[in-house]
Amino acid sequence: MxxxxxxxxxxxxxxxxxxxxxxxxxxxxxxxxxxxxxxxxxxxxxxxxxxxxxxxxxxxxxxxxxxxxxxxxxxxxxxxxxxxxxxxxxxxxxxxxISLKDRIHTTVPVVLNGTAPGVVMGGVLTPLLRRVEVECLPTQIPDAITVDISGLEVGDVISVADLVLPPDVRINEDLHAAVVTVAAPGREPVETVAEPDEEKAEPAGAGEEEPPK
The missing domain is CATH 2.40.240.10 (Ribosomal Protein L25; Chain P)
Structure with a gap:
């Protein structure tokens, strides 16, 4: 209730x-x-x-x-x-x-769970995304998105695409964005910009005519 x-x-x-x-x-x-x-x-x-x-x-x-x-x-x-x-x-x-029948957009925290083997070996656990935007019904808002880091070795990265979501909850983030990584000792994680998926790339000016070539 x-x-x-x-x-x-x-x-x-x-x-x-x-x-x-x-x-x-x-x-x-x-x-x-x-x-x-x-x-x-x-x-x-x-x-x-x-x-x-x-x-x-x-x-x-x-x-x-x-x-x-x-x-x-x-x-x-x-x-x-x-x-x-x-x-x-x-x-x-x-x-x-709000209406209980309409889907909404909201942000929820990202919670890391477990111990990364890469950290035990001296790596540095680096959270890069602490909250994510989700879309769902008001009655289905998760308290948090839990990320299992128990398999992370040095150099490994968990991205948005790897997140496990509750049923009927969609995520509104770049699927290639890094959520957490284990960096090598003494090295700062380098943020990379992923190339867009050609099959899913949106045409220029969605809903408008493309400019002449």
Missing amino acids: EPELEVRKRLDKTSSHTHEIRNKGLIPAVVYGKNIGAMAIEVDAKELQKILAEAGSNALISMKINENGKTKKHKVLVKAVQRDPLRRVLVHADFHQ
Whole structure:
């Protein structure tokens, strides 16, 4: 069951009101989507922080919006948060209202699992891609993409094409991009740009006429 977050529509958008609600433990936020437009709201900072800590940044949230004594429910995702640079507390948040039937794009962390034999032999484990963009239904967002590095020797590379994805989850990254490598001791990994697959190369100006040769 997804976490619930009760919020209130924010009518007063002045800086003085923002200061006032922050003193009460609330933060200004915005929720937007095709069924709701863009709405300014007030959110309990501790409740939101608890959801982020327990369910993660990609948690599907059941948001209850209180407006003029009436409550409406929407499924939302946290799109972005802002934190105080010193205290690291939440100061603002953006939410995206979504439909459970529509596929969405989001990013998920890459988690390395295991011990690489190349590291045991003195190589340097070098993560090159810490998050990847995926496309899936809101109910199928993975917590992370786990990468097994237990077979990596010195000089080996795991690319995006090697990632194991959950069913019905697609990845929106360059399949040739390196995710992690084990570099030889004293050598920095060299990032290479892979040549495009000729069979899958997109024609110049997709959807437009090609320029004359």
